[in-house]
Amino acid sequence: MDAPVRFDTKVALVVRADLAVWQKLNVAAFLATGIAAAAPDALGEAYVDGAGRRYGRMLGQPMLIFTADRDQLRAVRDAALERGLTLVPYVAAMFTTGHDAANRAAFQAEDPDTPDLVGLALRGPKKAVDKTVKGLALHG
Template sequence: MRNDENPSPAPVRFDTKIAVLLREDLETWQRLNVTAFLVSGLGSAVPEVVGEPYADADGTAYLPMFRQPVMVMEGTKENLTATHSRALSRVLTTAVFTSDLFTTGNDRDNRDAVRAVGRDGLDLVGIAVYGPRNAVDKALKGARMHP
């Protein structure tokens, strides 16, 4: 069979973007933990970001995952504050992780810790945003790709 009879499928380009911005001074374990927590609610809040379940060649079933990449970025405390403001002004789906959450041990206490501080006073160590690609890119202005 000639190559031109079976062309490669075109690359998939998504109109939306999932991005996580982490504060640059976090320890490695904190970066991983914060990223996992930040994206954990996205699938229930925006079900269309989740693809179909997986299965291997033996038929073993696996959970579905996001249907698109998650961009992981890093920045300064000021980058996080600015991204938070821009994400909210663009009405992007947003999750936050504050420094206080490193001292709690459960979901109830996590929510109480965030609820105890006003929006502009949150000590953000991570933020996840989802929405139209261009709006997410604008919200993340000044951040850089995680190394």
């Protein structure tokens, strides 16, 4: 059996607790793609099955998913910004859009100090991410 791999970085997704299940899954999926796009070096190799068929790559490290309320999401955002972590946002208005450009416009229209966050993804040094999400419960 292989020895466990230790990572210098950590990935955390924080999803607002009061969303419908489909919304939580949608937010988590979009946030994960944002982290993968921001950290292409963190992607593993392509998967190959026993017949030699190639499949896509995934992030090569675990992602922890936490739950939070509105105030906790804002506090996580503020702390992540202070610590210089990679940060990917998702706001409620993005549920009403149909494509990427509209999502960016919806995000830009938010009050920059109090956006209506429904999710955040962050990546950075393990200790900094741990401090940023301290006190949040894992999603379950």
